[in-house]
Amino acid sequence: MAICQTVSECTTYLTFCVTCAVFIAFVxxxxxxxxxxxxxxxxxxxPRDNFFLGHILTFRREMKSDRVMHDILLEWTEKYGPVYRINVFHYVSLVVCCxxxxxxxxxxxxxxxxxxVYKHLFHLFGLRFLGNGLVTAMDHDVWYKQRRIMDPAFSSSYLRCLMDTFNERAECLMQHLEEIAEEGTIAKMHRLVNCVTLDVICKVAFGVDLDLLKHPDSPFPNAIELCLQGMLHYLSDPFFRFLPWxxxxxxxxxxxxxLLRTTGAKWINQRRKAVENGEDVPKDILTKILKTAEELEVDGEEDHELMLDNFVTFFIAGQETTANQLSFAIMELGRHPEILKKAKEEVDDVLGTRLDILYDDLGKLTYLTQVLKETLRIYPTAPGTSRWLHEDFVIGGLKIPAECSVIFSSYITSRMEKFFKDPLKFDPERFHPNASKPYFCYYPFALGPRSCLGQTFSQMEAKVVLAKFLQRFDFNLVPGQSFDIKDTGTLRPRSGVLCTIKHCAKSTS
Structure with a gap:
């Protein structure tokens, strides 16, 4: 009896101590x-929604309303000025448009x-995701080591060699569109260009033929979309993982x-063994990365994990943003017949009836370049980036204490009248070589040393696909579809850009 009473007293005392500790920690x-x-x-x-949660409830409402998160930031920019704070728990971030x-x-x-932000993307719901890859690495030495490995695979001389693959995969899309035109069915352009860009990155980066137009049941497109959704929920809703529903x-x-990391490990190991056995291997990005890694004596366990990190990064970023840009470009061309007519005329002047697009042709497609740049102005598919202030800073006369993040959004600045007249108007003439342009307001691939490594690759691919499409087909947007934006972590057309298409009257050879 005495023992039970002693245990009960100890339990009561322990409960009291734990309660006091929790209370003190809370205070x-x-x-x-x-x-x-x-x-x-x-x-x-x-104003904060809540003392503890800060603006989390606002962000959750925005996500549930299917609005683009950057729209509320744009509204706040217009109301509170070029630098303002947002609060999440005890964290402070500044949105800066200076x-x-x-x-x-x-x-x-x-x-x-x-x-x-970027530490959160090391894992995704408990599993290593982007890890310390090129996008997420915060330590400069870790990033620089990887960048040295990757740079040769994105040199101008190597990118020239990719034109055959760009042409080949784009031609597969054209053949598929010809079947759709003959059948008179609806072309879901976002899905189709998404298949092509994923085919391209797998072919030129990893030497793998997915041929998604012929194998639409492949699990990879859905896996990429799920990962993007996960990133969005993971970053903007800290409670998402813990809600039972x-x-x-x-x-x-x-x-x-x-799936993505297992596939990456399989493809990388297969290629490494082939290289070790002296087999003929594709001269693709993966081979170049392995060769450079060997020259730099990069071969530890963590280095292998970094390769997987970058595999996932390339697999997602290497196709998603280009596909979205192409989809928005087709959508806007369909909404502006006069711009479409001018773009088609330029393509006809440069290519004629020639199907194979040469590297030198790309520089001659100046108006098409303007169309693609204007597309990224209104629809920056990767709309923002952020940096960490490790020291006090002054912005617009305001002293900013150290230890906070700074958010930069090309989506916001590109939609401000202050920087672009009539900003929601689609006008490729803004990017005419002789047009005046505001500086440091348009940065769809970020700026500086951490800008996107694959931006030249992306724009070459986009130009080849779009030029072939305009050369071969006339199209109209299906009436009644939405032209709204869907925020999946990247920005894409909500309705998928539904088109009726027909083969151009002129012949090709």
Whole structure:
């Protein structure tokens, strides 16, 4: 009896101690949040939804309403000015739309990527995802080591050699579209160009033929979409993983991550063995990466994981953004017959009836380049980036204390009247070689040393696909579809760009 009473008293005492500890921790955290508010509240910004949650509830409402998250940031920019704060728990981020600050921070290597965002993408719901790849690496030495390995695979001399693959895969799309035109069915252009860009990145990067137009049941497109959805939920809704009704979706996302990393490991190991055995291997990006890694004596376990990190990065980013850009470009050309007519005339002048597009042809397609640039102005498929302020800074006369993140959004600046007259008007003449352009307001591939490694690759591919499409087909957008944007982490057309197409009257040879 005495023993039971002693155990009961110990349990009661332990419960009391734990309760006191939790209470003290809660009070300390409250004081810390209040300290952070006091530290940054001289910076303008929207009222917080909640003392602890900050603006999380607003962001969750925006996601549920299917709006683009950057639209609320644009509204706040117009209301609170070119620099304002947003709060999430005890974290503070600044949204900055000052060209001078954009230039100073993004062009400098001393400002690392924001750990609050990019550390989260190391894992996705408990599984290693982008890890320390080129996009997410925050340590400069880790990033620079990888960049040295990747650079030869994206040199101008190597990119010239990719024209055959660009032509081949684009030609597969043209043949598929001819069948659709003959059948008189609806072309779902976003899905189709998505298949082509994924085919291209798998072929030129990893030497693998997926041929998704003939094998639409491939699990890879769905896996990529699930990963993108997961990124969006993971970054904007910290409660998503723990809500019971999201359990199935979280499991699907985890399975998608496993598929991509398992596939990457398989393809990389197969290629490494082939190289070791002296077999003939494709002179693709993977071979170049393995060769450069060998020259740099990069062969540790973590180096292998980094290769997988970059495999997933290329697999997703190497096709998703280009496909979205092409889809938006086709959508806007369909909405503006006069622009479409001018683009088609240029393609006809440069290519005539010749089907094979040469590298030298790309530089002659100047108006098509303007169309693609204007597409990225209104629809930057990767709309923003962020950096970490590790020291005090002054922006627009406001002193910014260190230890906060700074968000830069090309989506916001590209849609501001301050920088672009009538910003929602699709006007490729903004990018005429002789047109005046505002600086550091348009950066769809980011700026500075951490800008997108594959931007030249992406725009070459986009130009080949779009030029072939305009050369071979006339098209009309299906009436009644939405021209809204769907935010899946990247931006894509909500309706998928549904078109009726027919073969051009002129013959090709």
């Amino acid at each position: 300390v955290y409250c004081l810390y949040v209040k300290h952070i508010h006091a530290k940054y509240d001289h910076i303008p910004g929207p 060209p001078d600050t954009t230039k100073e921070i993004l062009l400098s290597p001393k400002y690392s990527k924001d750990p609050l 999201n359990k199935k979706k979280v499991q699907e996302i985890q399975d998608a991550v496993k």
